[in-house]
Amino acid sequence: MSAFSISYIVLWVLVAVLSLVVFALVRQIGVLHDRIAPTGALMLAKGLTVGEPAPVVMVGDLDGVSRNVGGQRSDGRNTLVMFVSPTCPVCKVLLPVLKSSARTEHSWLDVLLASDGEAAIQSEFRRQNGLASLPYILSPTLGIAYQVNRLPYAVLLDERGVVLARGLINSREHLESLFEAKRLGVASVQAYLEARHADRAA
Amino acid sequence: MNIVIDPAVSSLLALGGAALFGWAAAHKLRTREAFAATLAEHRLVPQRLVAFTALVLAVVELATAAMLLWPDTRSLGGVVGAVLLVIYASAITINLARGRKDLDCGCGLRPRAIGGWMVARNLIVAVLLGLLWLPLSDRALGAADFATIVATLLIGALLYASIELLLGRAMPRDLFSAERS
Numbered sequence: 001m002s003a004f005s006i007s008y009i010v011l012w013v014l015v016a017v018l019s020l021v022v023f024a025l026v027r028q029i030g031v032l033h034d035r036i037a038p039t040g041a042l043m044l045a046k047g048l049t050v051g052e053p054a055p056v057v058m059v060g061d062l063d064g065v066s067r068n069v070g071g072q073r074s075d076g077r078n079t080l081v082m083f084v085s086p087t088c089p090v091c092k093v094l095l096p097v098l099k100s101s102a103r104t105e106h107s108w109l110d111v112l113l114a115s116d117g118e119a120a121i122q123s124e125f126r127r128q129n130g131l132a133s134l135p136y137i138l139s140p141t142l143g144i145a146y147q148v149n150r151l152p153y154a155v156l157l158d159e160r161g162v163v164l165a166r167g168l169i170n171s172r173e174h175l176e177s178l179f180e181a182k183r184l185g186v187a188s189v190q191a192y193l194e195a196r197h198a199d200r201a202a
Numbered sequence: 203m204n205i206v207i208d209p210a211v212s213s214l215l216a217l218g219g220a221a222l223f224g225w226a227a228a229h230k231l232r233t234r235e236a237f238a239a240t241l242a243e244h245r246l247v248p249q250r251l252v253a254f255t256a257l258v259l260a261v262v263e264l265a266t267a268a269m270l271l272w273p274d275t276r277s278l279g280g281v282v283g284a285v286l287l288v289i290y291a292s293a294i295t296i297n298l299a300r301g302r303k304d305l306d307c308g309c310g311l312r313p314r315a316i317g318g319w320m321v322a323r324n325l326i327v328a329v330l331l332g333l334l335w336l337p338l339s340d341r342a343l344g345a346a347d348f349a350t351i352v353a354t355l356l357i358g359a360l361l362y363a364s365i366e367l368l369l370g371r372a373m374p375r376d377l378f379s380a381e382r383s
Contacts (some may be wrong), residue, residue, distance in 0.1 A: 001339070001351070003210065003346040006208050006211060006347065007346060010211075010214070017361050018357075028368065128290070175240060
């Protein structure tokens with residue numbers, strides 16, 4: 001046997017083993033998907049009702065601009081209001097995720113950060129986390145009107161100011177579940193799972 | 203007809219085996235106490251002989267690696283390596299039969315639970331090393347063989363590691379140190 005036929009046989013053996021490893025890996029991914037239930041933003045019982053218009057609140061932001069949150073938008077864009085605070089550790093972990101989502105969903109979504117408290121502390125927080133590209137609302141009334149009692153909390157509004165989804169956000173999956181909620185037309189992952197169970201039972 | 207083995211395949215198996223045993227021996231010698239504790243856990247060797255056996259196993263592994271590297275002792279190294287692997291496979295089988303599935307195999311950097319697949323792996327590698335006992339066919343090695351051997355060793359090592367990670371059940375380390383202390 002020549003060197004090349006040996007090399008040829010060895011290659012075939014390696015390709016066969018490699019294919020088996022790839023197959024095992026792909027199967028493992030399937031198993032993982034099967035075992036991990038879909039996760040989503042936690043809907044707390046108390047709060048705005050999905051499918052109804054959110055209250056329109058006049059607020060000021062750190063740049064000194066006044067704007068309305070909620071209500072009809074003439075440009076047809078959706079709004080994500082993200083409630084954060086310098087004192088909430090999870091918020092800090094979530095901010096890079098929020099920035100990256102704001103970039104990828106740029107075509108249809110405006111992201112607003114909302115907080116309340118001392119302007120100096122908030123400005124410092126905004127500077128440290130590189131949030132200059134996102135409007136930063138400073139308003140105690142907005143959180144009350146939107147019934148926010150835990151942070152980080154997000155509300156997704158459509159172009160008419162109607163609540164599409166809302167919930168407690170602790171990870172990228174939670175944040176993206178809000179966009180999925182809009183895409184699938186369901187209120188939350190809880191609603192989605194219930195509908196799926198009902199489907200299976202039927 | 204005499205069954206012969208191509209010198210390129212033989213070198214490939216020998217170098218692969220040398221890498222396997224060299225790495226295993228280095229790891230056992232570096233963490234000698236941990237390996238002795240693992241060996242004791244297997245409950246196959248009398249307690250008094252555990253430390254001695256652990257050292258002997260590591261030294262034999264090192265010698266196997268050295269023998270595989272040297273062409274004159276290659277076939278002997280292959281047989282010793284195959285015997286070692288069969289011994290390990292039997293140790294794992296005995297403990298699996300005892301229902302003790304949560305033992306560390308003592309074969310990696312991280313604790314890894316023993317399993318049926320390890321027995322199969324050891325037997326496959328043992329058969330491959332056993333092939334070294336076959337007489338070499340008459341052929342001079344050239345540059346193409348060198349390329350085949352180097353590339354296959356690298357890819358083979360990566361595939362071996364991938365399979366180990368895929369099939370191996372990692373064990374929580376602190377659980378183990380608690381058990382050992």
